[in-house]
Amino acid sequence: MTALVETRGLSRRFGGLQAVDGVDFTLPEGEIRAIIGPNGAGKTTFVGMICGRVAPSSGSILFDGADITSMPADRRVMVGIAYTFQITSIFANLTVEENVTLAAMRRHVGRAGQRYSAAELQDASLSALERVDLQNYASKTAGNLAYGHQRLLEVAMGLALEPRLLVLDEPTQGLSDTEIEGFIELVRDIGREATVLLIEHNMPVVMALAETITVMDRGRIIAEGTPEAIRADRAVQEAYLGAPADG
């Protein structure tokens, strides 16, 4: 399989802090990949560079073989990279449907290079909402949704972009157990047509979904492998999984 995403020596400094430190990373097309690691490991910064939200201090990023290191974030969305924020980011004052339509609209105007009809646009929006089971909330104001539903709405916005790579930054944070179960199903489903890069602290979710796990600590990748291999890895246990309870 060819690599959809590849980073070479990717680094980012914030003042004196090396948030991401020379990361070489390869993500094959079609995979569901989880990135785990303790708080402050640099996960959000790392995927932020892939999406174009954060400019790298050095290193390069390839997407589908093309160098996108200096491509602006909005153009990266157009080549197929969609991002959901760690801190939920939706249009709180607009309706649920309008939130998704703004995503679908971009997808339809941009990549196909032709105009859409109002009906097509509505179909695209509603089908994205159906996939996350929010179709009954279409006319509600997004900010009035329950927190879990707002997270799902953001995923629906990502889906409406019909991305090749969907980046989910701690999507299950704050979801109830039943919501998490539904979410695992949803990501499996998404994984059938898109590559998924998932930052996640919830280990059962990671174990259920990830084909490969990348472990980050202090800006570096310290381990990478199948869920079983990662579970058994000593370095990972020390850094993260089995870290001695410190409080």
Place this chain on the structure above:
Amino acid sequence: MNAFAAIDRRALALHLAVIAVLFVLQFVLPAYHHGIMARILVLAVFAMGYNLLFGYTGLLSLGHAMFFSAGLYGAGLSVYHLDWSVPAAFGAGLAGGLVLSAAVGFLALRTTGVAFLIVTMMFGQVAYLFTLYFTDWTRGEEGLTLPQAARVLGPLDLTDPTTRYFAALVLFTIALFVTLALVRAPFGRVLVAIRENEERTRMLGYDTFRNKLGATIASGVICAASGAAYVLLFGYFGSSFAAVQYSILPLLWVLVGGAATTLGPLLGTILMFYLVDLSNDLLNSRFPDWDVSYLGIVGVALVLLILFFPKGLLGSVRDRWVRWLP
């Protein structure tokens, strides 16, 4: 017109009804109010242009007097010094607004929030100083009056009150429907998205800088159209129109009428105009030798408005009763 298809029937009917009322008013208003209404219609276009940037895109500018003045001076100077015809002068005003808003937008949009407000205000002050500095051509504060003979459009004499009212109404109608089409089109929806959450909009693949620049230019050109029409219809232009006060006025009109509503700017302009007018009369008649300012009454009105209609009149009407109001 794809965009028009998106305008729902109720909204379209409402806007047409407003135009119809304004049309009929022309025959029933007494001469004094007739003249005021013509002025209000032209200035409401200024407010609508401002609303596009402030209300819909969420960018607070305090320099919009420069776009109004670009139209005012672009048209006024080309009639006064170059003897241009009315349509050519109007075109010069629009071109002035286009060039100025593109340049100012390109520079000022590198900032956001308070910095944007300050940068636009500074550009506005520079424009104001220009009108004073080139006093040989502009006559500065004193200003210039266009000769009546130059203010004709084919067979139409723009100094005739009836013709003037109709010309103002035509301009207003065009600006209203252009705004309505813009805000209902994908472009307008993206502007609202930028206002609501710019980072999210960018991460949906929109080039937010380009969209904001587009909004600034559209806003600048509409304001310039108002300025150009103002000088051609009322025949006078001077530096006071470029002063910061004329950047604050459209903000007030929009706040009163309702930001991000298509009809709010008209309503706000009418109310503020008459409020100032009436409070002046009232104060002068009740307290002839007190020499108090109408600003007190205007201030009280604004406080009441913010208490009871925080989103402006039409903004609150939309929130509470008429959700489909554009």
